[in-house]
Amino acid sequence: MKAAILREFGPPEVLRYEDVPDPVPGAGQVVVRVHATTVNRVLNCGVRAGTQMQRKPILPLVLGVDPSGEVVAQGPAVDGVTMPPVGSRVSVLSRAGPGEKGMLGVNRWGGDAELVVAHATMCFPIADGLDYHQASVVIRHCPTAFHLMYTMGKVKAEDWVLVMGCSGGLGSIGVQIAKMAGAKVIGAAGSADRAQIGKDLGADFVVNYGEQDLTEEILRITDGHGVDLVYDNIANPKTFPKAFAAMAHDSRLVTAGAHGGPIVPLDCFKLYDSKITIMGSAGSTMENVRQALDAAGRGKIRVNIEKVFPLSRIREAHRLIESGAVPGKVILDPTLG
Template identity: 45%
Template sequence: MSKTMNAVMMREFGGPEVLELVNVPRPVPGPDEVLIRVHAVTVNRTLDLAVRAGRYGRPVKLPHVLGADPVGVIEDIGRDVTDRQAGDRVATMPVLRPATATTPPTLLGVSVWGGYAEFVVVPASATQRVPEALDFASAAVIGRHAPMALHLLETKAKVRPGETVLVMGASGGLGMAGVQIAKSLGATVIAGAGSIERVQRAMAAGADYGVDYRAHDLVAEIKAITEGRGVDVVFENIADPELFPKAFASLARGGRLVTAGSHGGGTVPLNVTELYQKQLTIHGSTGLTAGDLVKSLELGATGKIRAEFARSMPLADAALAHRGLEDGDIEGKIVLSPAQ
């Protein structure tokens, strides 16, 4: 095996043009680590575009290699690894090592070099096997958002069969996962999105109803769909100061709102009177467990959820992928493949 590899590196913060394909030393796994030959890695607005631009909320050491969710095949293992072997098809967890009393968690593609490369090294404990029925690109997309959606809806909101769930930003990566996970839990799903085209994409992914919240009154539409009751759960990942109060007002008495996202601004009005009078609950979480990843991959392998992505591109086109996503020329998730 060659001692070098191709990787997309950034030596400074800035626009997509700071990403360059370079040849660098191939990493060597430590005692508890595995070396993965990367077959697919997704492009993300926060963990890639914001990090590249220098807008992420944690320090990033340069030079840096992005890529939070590589999927591929184990090529080599460290001497202490006993539960993984060469040839295993694996996906990676975003948190490589948990936080301690004095240090933050180690995030792949943020704290350490990530998967925009032919190879990546991660702790064996941060990997989970990918079912044979699932291709690498689909596994990368499902592994990126479905585990968090599952954690929010199943663990935090405790969605039950027969309940109604409003998914905001339903055509985005996390929103699409939310639509499908909610359906897999037996819920009736209302997709909220900012255009009729985006609503239609979410409906095609399995939503039962759709609302264009830029063209129509969200609260009135939700009341009409639910015969005045409101929804049991709101899956919110926008945090837009105009939309958040409307989504919150769409909750039925005893309803729950779960959220993990703030690209709409992050600071929103909150009707505290409504919060306590209707006995509502708000859960904010970025957490997920290894079990969430395993279950999500299994749901993908059995066809109960499917990967929604716009395009697969060669690793060498990472800058073009960033530009297309940033400028809005590419709608949906992009997958980079070092093998192309």
């Protein structure tokens, strides 16, 4: 099979599009013919560049944490494990299944290849209304978004919710699921066009913090109340304190990202005086996965895909993400070459 191999850390040029042996499934595993993976700023570009060594990536490595595709082979059956049928369409969750170690695409070979091995318990059926490209965005971002917004943030109807980076992968999902809960949503982004994406996805109000004062605009929009929940995945040292200053009494801040920082100023007086709770988590529960797939399957979530590349052009895809020039997701499709 063809795969994009990482044998050393560095710029996009270290990625090699090569022939490697086809993978063989073990007990309880399947082989998936990959039709899509996303290119993620941290888990793809950061791992490749060597800036995510705390994740202990193992070289040589095939990146790709969120493959979607068609099951083409099964390993030996295991009692109690339901094997997805050959021919079925599935998305693969990046966490390890029984007998596996580490994260897919970081500690073991991932989906930036024509074929990938995955444990059956980490394969989830793709709804008829989603194509492979959309499905990879859903499995990558939606479970985490549900975990942040519902499990941790306890969002409820009539909450004022601020979604930072409202045009990005995680932010755009956050806007939509906050609206599903009946919240009043403010989307924030660094340019007018990116703020408009948040508006188009359902945000009641948007703030272009590239031109507007984020704190002042939030307090104006909420008539001085502030926001009850801040949903962040950027940790920008300039905008984080602005959002924090506009938080209401007994409010919550949830976060699952830090590519804009990771170090930010924190007003500890505001923290204790307003009784603010700050929570961080990069994971999700299986219930969050089911919530996300159900919502996407019912057409309740739209994903923003900017560009699709053949796997052979993975270097170009990484450069595009690192440029910061695109608000939507970038997809690699090995079936295109």
